[in-house]
Amino acid sequence: MRAVTFDRYGPPEVLTVAERNMPRPGPHDILVRVAAVAVNPVDVAVRRGDIPSPVLPATVGWDVSGTVVEAGPRATRFRPGDHVIAARSPLSTGAGVSAEFVALDESLAAHAPVNVPLEHAAALPLAALTAEQALAQVGPECGRLLVAGAGGAVGGFVVQLAALRGWRPGALARAGDAATVAALGACEVFSDSDAPPGAAFDVVIDAAGRPETVAAVREGGRYLSLTPFAVPEPERSVTVDIYGVRTDGSMLGTLARTVDAGHLTLRIAHLLPFEDAQKAHALLEAGGTRGKILLTPVD
Known part of the structure; x- marks a missing residue:
């Protein structure tokens, strides 16, 4: 073969x-x-x-x-x-x-x-599992969430799944991706020329290696990196974590059914x-x- x-x-x-x-x-x-x-x-x-x-x-x-x-x-x-x-x-x-x-x-x-x-x-499989597990890692509470790299494969799934969970997802993406990530469920869209506000988000999930986005996390909030090569030093009272994907057929089955239900693109x-x-x-x-x-x- x-x-x-x-x-x-x-x-x-x-x-x-x-x-x-x-x-x-x-x-x-x-x-x-x-x-x-x-x-x-x-x-x-x-x-x-x-x-x-x-x-x-x-x-x-x-x-x-x-x-x-x-x-x-x-x-x-x-x-x-x-x-x-x-x-x-x-x-x-x-x-x-x-x-x-x-x-x-x-x-x-x-x-x-x-x-x-x-x-x-x-x-x-890999991108959606990473997104789903990242959201599980930050917990069931729902609030204001910023996704760095929202135009990419993992980031796009984070936006979609976060919206399904009841989060208010914001997206940091290239300016040309604004319409795409908004259609995926982003409530607000930011770019390098229109940066997200500081200390305004409960959680940042970084799928693009943008450690500077830790500044967008509020006091006591969480920053989760999906790119271990670019992780910020902890600052203020922000919790900084790194997450790596775990393969899981059962979870993948749930994600497949979410696709069939029309809730995941x-x-x-x-x-x-x-x-x-x-x-x-x-x-x-x-x-x-x-x-x-x-x-x-x-x-």
């Missing part, structure tokens, strides 16, 4: 489409014929060596959508023919999901939303074949892409 791999760190050109052995499902695994995978910033970081892979060559990718073709003897949640989505970390194995077939533990998977194309469903920028993996990584690194970049094994 074909997979998107790299055998050395470097620019997008180190990515190749290589032949790999067909995986076999373990007792609790499902074997999935891949429809699409998403390209995430963490994939770029691993490819560059910012986050070293435990093995080389390695296969890239966390997010996958596809069709179950086989289930292990102890896998009971899915049957052949089911459409599924999943997020699986390759950080400890080098075994990413950018391949024609993937075997993964069924606990990581959920039934795909039915109201969007199966390929598009690959845009949901998937934004797709590009759907490219595996052979354009280099282009996909270059587009993501260049910045400014709004919506997920997806790769599919089908040309």
Whole structure:
């Protein structure tokens, strides 16, 4: 089978489409014929060596959508023919999901939303899980929330899910993204030329590496960074935390149902074949892409 791999760190050109052995499902695994995978910033970081892979060559990718073709003897949640989505970390194995077939533990998977194309469903797992878990981390109370990087994949999901939870989400985004983030549910939109007011928000969730936004948190409020490379020093009585995503098939199932209910929008920028993996990584690194970049094994 074909997979998107790299055998050395470097620019997008180190990515190749290589032949790999067909995986076999373990007792609790499902074997999935891949429809699409998403390209995430963490994939770029691993490819560059910012986050070293435990093995080389390695296969890239966390997010996958596809069709179950086989289930292990102890896998009971899915049957052949089911459409599924999943997020699986390759950080400890080098075994990413950018391949024609993937075997993964069924606990990581959920039934795909039915109201969007199966390929598009690959845009949901990692970004939406990060957003949902970040909101859970800051607690059930609802007030004034600022999302830094609201135009990006994670930030856009934070805005949508925060509005569903009853928060009054504000968005810090590029000026050109104002209409988009407002449509996602932002009550107010700020940009670098129209900065958010200081000490005015109960919570800031930073999905863009903007540590200076800690100044927007009120006394006694919370700042949560989703980008551990850019975290402010605690100031005043503001609580500063860092959060990393946890893969969770059950939570992913809830998010899929939220998509089907029409309360969560998937934004797709590009759907490219595996052979354009280099282009996909270059587009993501260049910045400014709004919506997920997806790769599919089908040309």
